[in-house]
Amino acid sequence: MIERILCLFSVLVIATSAIVAQAAADPLPSWNDNAPKKAILTFVEKVTEQDSPTFVPPPERIAVFDNDGTLWAEQPMYFQLFFALDRVKTLSPKHPEWKTQEPFASLLKGDVKKALAGGEKAILEIVMATHAGMTTTAFEKIVGDWIATAKHPKTGKLYTDMVYQPMLEILTHLRSNDFKTFIVSGGGIEFMRPWAEKVYGIPPEQVVGSSIKTKFEIRDDGPVLVRLPEMKFIDDKEGKPVGINSHIGRRPVAAFGNSDGDLQMLQWTTAGPGMRFGLIVHHTDSEREWAYDRKSHIGRLDKALDEAGAKGWTVVDMKKDWKGVFP
Amino acid sequence: MIERILCLFSVLVIATSAIVAQAAADPLPSWNDNAPKKAILTFVEKVTEQDSPTFVPPPERIAVFDNDGTLWAEQPMYFQLFFALDRVKTLSPKHPEWKTQEPFASLLKGDVKKALAGGEKAILEIVMATHAGMTTTAFEKIVGDWIATAKHPKTGKLYTDMVYQPMLEILTHLRSNDFKTFIVSGGGIEFMRPWAEKVYGIPPEQVVGSSIKTKFEIRDDGPVLVRLPEMKFIDDKEGKPVGINSHIGRRPVAAFGNSDGDLQMLQWTTAGPGMRFGLIVHHTDSEREWAYDRKSHIGRLDKALDEAGAKGWTVVDMKKDWKGVFP
Numbered sequence: 001m002i003e004r005i006l007c008l009f010s011v012l013v014i015a016t017s018a019i020v021a022q023a024a025a026d027p028l029p030s031w032n033d034n035a036p037k038k039a040i041l042t043f044v045e046k047v048t049e050q051d052s053p054t055f056v057p058p059p060e061r062i063a064v065f066d067n068d069g070t071l072w073a074e075q076p077m078y079f080q081l082f083f084a085l086d087r088v089k090t091l092s093p094k095h096p097e098w099k100t101q102e103p104f105a106s107l108l109k110g111d112v113k114k115a116l117a118g119g120e121k122a123i124l125e126i127v128m129a130t131h132a133g134m135t136t137t138a139f140e141k142i143v144g145d146w147i148a149t150a151k152h153p154k155t156g157k158l159y160t161d162m163v164y165q166p167m168l169e170i171l172t173h174l175r176s177n178d179f180k181t182f183i184v185s186g187g188g189i190e191f192m193r194p195w196a197e198k199v200y201g202i203p204p205e206q207v208v209g210s211s212i213k214t215k216f217e218i219r220d221d222g223p224v225l226v227r228l229p230e231m232k233f234i235d236d237k238e239g240k241p242v243g244i245n246s247h248i249g250r251r252p253v254a255a256f257g258n259s260d261g262d263l264q265m266l267q268w269t270t271a272g273p274g275m276r277f278g279l280i281v282h283h284t285d286s287e288r289e290w291a292y293d294r295k296s297h298i299g300r301l302d303k304a305l306d307e308a309g310a311k312g313w314t315v316v317d318m319k320k321d322w323k324g325v326f327p
Numbered sequence: 328m329i330e331r332i333l334c335l336f337s338v339l340v341i342a343t344s345a346i347v348a349q350a351a352a353d354p355l356p357s358w359n360d361n362a363p364k365k366a367i368l369t370f371v372e373k374v375t376e377q378d379s380p381t382f383v384p385p386p387e388r389i390a391v392f393d394n395d396g397t398l399w400a401e402q403p404m405y406f407q408l409f410f411a412l413d414r415v416k417t418l419s420p421k422h423p424e425w426k427t428q429e430p431f432a433s434l435l436k437g438d439v440k441k442a443l444a445g446g447e448k449a450i451l452e453i454v455m456a457t458h459a460g461m462t463t464t465a466f467e468k469i470v471g472d473w474i475a476t477a478k479h480p481k482t483g484k485l486y487t488d489m490v491y492q493p494m495l496e497i498l499t500h501l502r503s504n505d506f507k508t509f510i511v512s513g514g515g516i517e518f519m520r521p522w523a524e525k526v527y528g529i530p531p532e533q534v535v536g537s538s539i540k541t542k543f544e545i546r547d548d549g550p551v552l553v554r555l556p557e558m559k560f561i562d563d564k565e566g567k568p569v570g571i572n573s574h575i576g577r578r579p580v581a582a583f584g585n586s587d588g589d590l591q592m593l594q595w596t597t598a599g600p601g602m603r604f605g606l607i608v609h610h611t612d613s614e615r616e617w618a619y620d621r622k623s624h625i626g627r628l629d630k631a632l633d634e635a636g637a638k639g640w641t642v643v644d645m646k647k648d649w650k651g652v653f654p
Contacts, residue, residue, distance in 0.1 A: 059530055136572055180532070193576045203386055204576030205507070205532075214572055216565040216591055222598040223591070225572050232573075238543040245463055245541055245552050246559075247574060249520045249531030264543055264550070271549040 027173040030166040030323045036279070037321070039314045040170060043277040047253065048177050054275040058178040062252040064244060064265060065171070067185035067192060067209075069258035069299040070281050071200060072163040073152075075290040077112075077298055079159045080191050081123070083146055085112065087130035095129075104129070124231075131188065132212055132229035139227055144194045157326070160199045165327045167281070170256070171200055182252070184208045184244055186236035186261055190227075208247045210235045240265035253277065263304040270311055278313035280304060285319040354500040357493040357650045363606070364648070366641045367497060370604040374580065375504050381602040385505040389579040391571060391592060392498070394512035394519060394536075396585040396626040397608050398527060399490040400479075402617040404439075404625055406486045407518050408450070410473055412439065414457035422456075431456070451558070458515065459539055459556035466554055470521045484653070487526045492654045494608070497583070498527055509579070511535045511571055513563035513588055517554075535574045537562045567592035580604065590631040597638055605640035607631060612646040 031037035047056040068074040088098070088107050098104035103122040106115035116122055131139070152159055171181050183192060183202055189209030196202045213228040235243040241264050244252065254277040255262070255269035262280070270276040282301065283292050293301040308315050318325070358364035374383040395401040415425070415434050425431035430449040433442035443449055458466070479486055498508050510519060510529055516536030523529045540555040562570040568591050571579065581604040582589070582596035589607070597603040609628065610619050620628040635642050645652070 059524070062532075189573075189576070197386065205389075205574065207576060211573065214569050216568045216595070218594070223568065223594045225568060225595075241543045241550065241552060242541050246516075246538065247532065249516070249534060267545070267550045268543070268552075 028169045034321050036314050036316045044177050061179040063174050063179045063254040064182045064184040064252045066257040066262045067183050071167050074299050080187050084126050084130045128229035132227045136225040140194050147195050166322045182206045208243045236261045238264050241268035259299040259301050260303050280315045282315050284317050288325045355496045361648050363641050363643045371504050388506040390501050390506045390581040391509045391511040391579045393584040393589045394510050398494050401626050407514050411453050411457045455556035459554045463552040467521050474522050493649045509533045535570045563588045565591050568595035586626040586628050587631050607642045609642050611644050615652045
């Protein structure tokens with residue numbers, strides 16, 4: 001009899017220990033116990049409660065995250081632009097004409113501001129000169145090498161150490177509740193894929209971003225995809241719902257952003273039927289990170305901040321709501 | 328003591344029964360015990376053997392499948408074209424001009440051959456007239472309604488009952504070995520997504536196909552994506568590796584096709600390092616399905632059949648290798 005009871009008891013202990021462990025640990029330890037943390041936890045609870053009218057079946061649990069300013073920092077300029085500038089320097093010996101040709105000439109003299117004064121046209125020229133003309137495999141290696149060593153000019157950290165710990169916790173919490181997490185970023189899709197899996201746990205097939213065209217070619221050593229100096233898709237603003245539809249093919253139930261570039265993604269996501277969740281990271285912390293919103297050139301948050309109230313989106317006050325910023 | 332032994336015994340039975348069940352069942356019961364079946368089983372075994380040099384980690388277990396002629400039938404013409412023709416009939420009362428305007432006039436008189444005599448231009452006109460001008464949500468419903476009721480003119484079956492049982496078994500076998508299965512088809516991405524999850528177990532985010540442009544708009548009842556009469560991407564031939572790179576972002580380890588439209592996808596997949604698998608479904612069964620290859624207008628298999636030998640791709644002889652065709 002004792003044996004039988006012990007046997008049953010062991011089975012029970014094994015069966016329940018997993019459940020207990022899950023209930024006991026705080027899935028969002030870097031979040032202060034303010035409204036945003038409660039809102040996230042409540043949303044996940046409600047959509048995963050099997051018999052609730054707010055239940056969402058696992059295949060429909062799609063969550064989309066902007067990258068720059070939402071999953072990692074974006075000041076004083078997008079990190080991909082630092083990559084491009086470093087590439088200009090690396091490639092300059094092969095391009096003597098850049099010594100006199102803008103925007104490259106100013107860049108090589110260290111005058112980033114003057115180089116970027118040409119606006120979108122200048123940026124596009126820099127992007128094409130540094131992101132096109134090689135195979136996809138070669139570009140993947142270039143990005144991988146850069147991201148493993150390049151340091152942020154202000155913090156001295158690796159760029160991948162400037163991801164937001166509280167957002168990593170949301171990614172993990174969602175995935176442990178059968179969500180599929182996607183990046184939907186204005187940044188380059190092939191710039192993010194080489195490191196997104198290791199840093200965010202997001203595989204290449206769940207990264208959506210801006211892209212240039214590629215072309216299939218058979219070379220002597222086999223087939224390659226060549227990156228062409230021509231824009232294919234800009235995954236920003238109105239482009240975000242378009243990119244979501246193209247890559248994911250169903251409307252997400254949760255969207256996380258930080259700027260007006262994410263407005264349409266938030267609108268599209270939260271306008272769907274059933275329970276939805278929208279969240280905006282508001283950069284309010286000039287000490288631990290940066291403080292900027294309505295007037296910033298990078299990551300401007302103006303219209304989306306106004307709309308957040310009306311639409312019931314959660315606005316995170318980085319300074320008040322986050323215990324820590326970087327891991 | 329007896330109790331303890333019984334307890335241990337129960338635990339052992341529970342723990343091993345799953346393993347035994349898996350080993351005992353044939354994962355490909357619709358395949359005759361010929362070379363193709365052995366090739367598939369061996370490939371899956373080799374890439375999943377933990378300590379083998381041919382081991383592929385689960386995140387890299389990407390398998391891509393063409394749809395028309397590989398997962399479902401494609402004769403006497405692509406099923407999506409039947410959909411388009413049915414849509415022309417349905418929409419014709421709203422388009423009196425179609426009575427005299429080709430290719431619509433011939434179509435409405437039932438002369439499909441004459442209507443399609445205009446080649447690609449005629450087909451494009453029919454596609455745009457039937458696939459564009461509505462929201463993505465409306466189009467999803469149109470496709471869903473059609474696929475649930477429309478019947479194939481020769482077999483009288485629902486189109487989704489003309490999928491290949493042996494290929495469904497491969498999809499299941501791969502997924503039960505931690506593969507992610509993708510469709511990479513020349514067909515319309517939004518034409519396949521509404522039913523691919525139910526029929527193939529492939530979710531919308533794992534469907535890659537040809538597409539037209541969409542545009543984000545805010546209407547009185549909320550945001551929509553409108554389908555525009557303009558091609559965005561043709562996911563065929565050289566387009567397939569491009570589509571794979573864009574949507575999946577890593578090279579598959581296995582590719583399944585049936586025509587020259589799949590040649591570049593097979594080349595791209597099998598040229599990667601490590602163990603790779605390429606398979607071509609050869610339509611040799613004029614009784615149970617159709618027999619066609621080098622001279623067919625639909626699903627021509629010529630160059631890819633020549634290359635299969637040199638590259639070591641598995642060629643399935645439908646008549647000899649499949650016990651059954653449709654479920």
